[in-house]
Amino acid sequence: MLSIIIIIVFIILSFFFSGCETGLISINKLSLEKKANTNSKTKYLLDFVNNPDKVLGTTLIGTNISLVIVASVFTALVIKYRKLGLSEIASTLIISGILLIFAEIIPKTLFRDHSEYLIPKLLPVLKFFNILFYPLIKALSKVNYLLLGIFGIKHTKKTLFTKDDIVFLISEAEKEGEVEKSEQEMIHEVLTFRELSAKNVMTPRTDIIAVQEDDTIQSVIELSKKEGLTRFPVYSKDIDHIEGVLIIYDLLKAESNDEKVAKYKRKVHFVPESMKASILLKRMRIKKTPLVIVVDEYGGTAGLVTIEDLLEELVGEIEDEYDESEIEIQKITENTYMVFGEVEIDYLNDNYGFKLPKKDEYETVAGLIINKIARIPKVNEKFVIDGYELTIKQATKKKIEKVMIKILFTSKKIES
Numbered sequence: 001m002l003s004i005i006i007i008i009v010f011i012i013l014s015f016f017f018s019g020c021e022t023g024l025i026s027i028n029k030l031s032l033e034k035k036a037n038t039n040s041k042t043k044y045l046l047d048f049v050n051n052p053d054k055v056l057g058t059t060l061i062g063t064n065i066s067l068v069i070v071a072s073v074f075t076a077l078v079i080k081y082r083k084l085g086l087s088e089i090a091s092t093l094i095i096s097g098i099l100l101i102f103a104e105i106i107p108k109t110l111f112r113d114h115s116e117y118l119i120p121k122l123l124p125v126l127k128f129f130n131i132l133f134y135p136l137i138k139a140l141s142k143v144n145y146l147l148l149g150i151f152g153i154k155h156t157k158k159t160l161f162t163k164d165d166i167v168f169l170i171s172e173a174e175k176e177g178e179v180e181k182s183e184q185e186m187i188h189e190v191l192t193f194r195e196l197s198a199k200n201v202m203t204p205r206t207d208i209i210a211v212q213e214d215d216t217i218q219s220v221i222e223l224s225k226k227e228g229l230t231r232f233p234v235y236s237k238d239i240d241h242i243e244g245v246l247i248i249y250d251l252l253k254a255e256s257n258d259e260k261v262a263k264y265k266r267k268v269h270f271v272p273e274s275m276k277a278s279i280l281l282k283r284m285r286i287k288k289t290p291l292v293i294v295v296d297e298y299g300g301t302a303g304l305v306t307i308e309d310l311l312e313e314l315v316g317e318i319e320d321e322y323d324e325s326e327i328e329i330q331k332i333t334e335n336t337y338m339v340f341g342e343v344e345i346d347y348l349n350d351n352y353g354f355k356l357p358k359k360d361e362y363e364t365v366a367g368l369i370i371n372k373i374a375r376i377p378k379v380n381e382k383f384v385i386d387g388y389e390l391t392i393k394q395a396t397k398k399k400i401e402k403v404m405i406k407i408l409f410t411s412k413k414i415e416s
Contacts, residue, residue, distance in 0.1 A: 021055070029050075197276055198277065198292075240299075244265030336405070345357075369403070
């Protein structure tokens, strides 16, 4: 009778430890973080959950001790009552089935689905066993660190959520209808924003529209009307010698349109190509400057960045009354697209399902083509790259402006 009581007690303990192991792993840590500031019990639970040695040490030691005792007592019981004709195979199957159901399947399923309720309720019991097993947990922890050191593995504390975790969760929430598609895209843009550098968001040197210090106010006003711009870099000798920034509204103070614009230029700020976009946005806000010049490693002008460029990386394209609404990526047929040469390869691959090759040497469609042929192609030239036919539809002597991309394989559908 005592043997049966011992078996039942330790099956219950195995149920408890096995369930707690699953519950502690699946409990909502973000919810615990919120409650921990006002609840001491929740704070202790959060500390417990964030300590893998405590979680696995307490639950695994408890589970294994319970299983060993159950198996040992049951075996002794079978030997004692061998005359009942129960074979060793049958007894093994019976105890294995009982442990599988009551020490694995049921507790893990129950605690996985109700961890938010069960784990806080059973925390005092967990705390008791953690103290009871403390010497063994500490010893096993030392052995663990020793083994990690032998194999050259560094012990690092994981963050609550990684960026990839959040992206996945938001994607799943969008599928379930919990968040809008536009909200999902904005969150994704915010998360990827900190990975961008000034080089990723700048208007390249070749597209900069600047004015010279000796230009008259009248000529700049005409240029502003023509280009639809209100801010211009001001240079002296050439574009590599930018001396200031001209804001078109400052010219309203001028007495004559024949004055030189140099008189009205503002201080210009320079930043390296490698500066993070998030840092650049803060710096531009603090310095209250709408435009900065990006310089390369040699000090030459690489491009420029405006506040609008940075905000568009967060919220998408911002069009004002001067912007022409020409589509950068246009679907012509099921397998044919017209794209601007400056469209980034990553954007096409991520948002349209393309598999265009990407290397460090280039970032855009134009860069891909130039990297392959080592020259500026002519209009109507065609190239086949990794299953895509690229036709130059618009180009100058200096740059590729528009490319028609035709998908030559149809094994995988390209989404628009």
